[in-house]
Amino acid sequence: MSIKVRYFASLKEEVGRSEEELEFVGIASVIDVWKQANDDKALPTNILAAVNMEYVELDSLVNDGDEVAYFPPVTGG
Amino acid sequence: MEVKIVSECFDPWQEIQQFQKTAEDMRGKFGATSVFVGTMRDFNEGDDVKGMMLEHYPGMTEKQLENIIAEAMNKWRIIDVLVVHRVGDVFPDDPIVLVAVWSSHRGDAFDTSRYIMEALKSKAPFWKKELLATDTERWVDKNTDGYL
Numbered sequence: 684m685s686i687k688v689r690y691f692a693s694l695k696e697e698v699g700r701s702e703e704e705l706e707f708v709g710i711a712s713v714i715d716v717w718k719q720a721n722d723d724k725a726l727p728t729n730i731l732a733a734v735n736m737e738y739v740e741l742d743s744l745v746n747d748g749d750e751v752a753y754f755p756p757v758t759g760g
Numbered sequence: 761m762e763v764k765i766v767s768e769c770f771d772p773w774q775e776i777q778q779f780q781k782t783a784e785d786m787r788g789k790f791g792a793t794s795v796f797v798g799t800m801r802d803f804n805e806g807d808d809v810k811g812m813m814l815e816h817y818p819g820m821t822e823k824q825l826e827n828i829i830a831e832a833m834n835k836w837r838i839i840d841v842l843v844v845h846r847v848g849d850v851f852p853d854d855p856i857v858l859v860a861v862w863s864s865h866r867g868d869a870f871d872t873s874r875y876i877m878e879a880l881k882s883k884a885p886f887w888k889k890e891l892l893a894t895d896t897e898r899w900v901d902k903n904t905d906g907y908l
Contacts, residue, residue, distance in 0.1 A: 689817075691815060691817055691885065691887065692815050692887035692889075692899060693887070693899040693901075733817075733820060733885075736817070736819055736820035736823045736824075737820075737823070738883070752817060752820070754817070754885060754887070755887065755899070755901065756901070756902060757881075757882065757883065757884060757885050757886055757887065757903075758886065758887050758888045758899075758900040758901070758902065758903050759814070759816070759845065759856075759857070759880060759881065759884050759885075759886025759887070759888070760798050760845075760856065760857050760877060760880050760881045760884075760886070760903065
């Protein structure tokens with residue numbers, strides 16, 4: 684399956700890219716996607732995740748065509 | 761409801777006037793309008809700040825704000841809601857956010873605007889990067905508690 688991965692704000696600067704496409708075989712969770720995209724590095728603490736623009740837990744499963752986003756706590760307003 | 765993400769400086773009072781002018785179905789129905797405007801300060805965490813860059817997640821921002829407003833409209837008796845939020849380069853005294861709520865009575869308007877503002881602060885994907893007077897940049901890593 685194909686997953687679009689996006690990064691925002693300070694995390695985008697930390698990983699050095701804003702988005703990428705990944706291919707997976709079998710079942711994968713949000714944390715599995717992070718690990719494959721980032722050489723098995725641990726997800727920094729406090730990072731939030733969204734799938735298709737809705738907040739999710741890190742153990743949520745992803746599906747073909749999903750957009751998975753990682754970002755720090757929000758600071759708007 | 762209307763949610764606007766704008767990349768240019770906006771006038772919150774003009775936005776309210778314009779919204780009321782075009783929302784004909786509200787005419788004669790609302791007895792209360794609660795307005796919150798968030799404005800950029802020239803200081804934060806003890807430092808002088810001369811500018812700020814506001815990043816957002818296009819699409820998710822609008823989706824989350826619409827979810828928040830829908831939740832509020834289920835909870836209180838609201839006639840309509842307008843939310844406007846800036847992105848891009850912002851400077852001290854520029855408005856950052858407008859939350860305007862129209863209802864028949866003041867209680868619902870006050871409660872809803874507070875609810876939307878606090879939920880926006882914790883759920884809407886915006887991020888601020890400050891430019892300090894010393895020309896150094898830093899990401900804002902947390903929002904202040906709205907109830908302090």
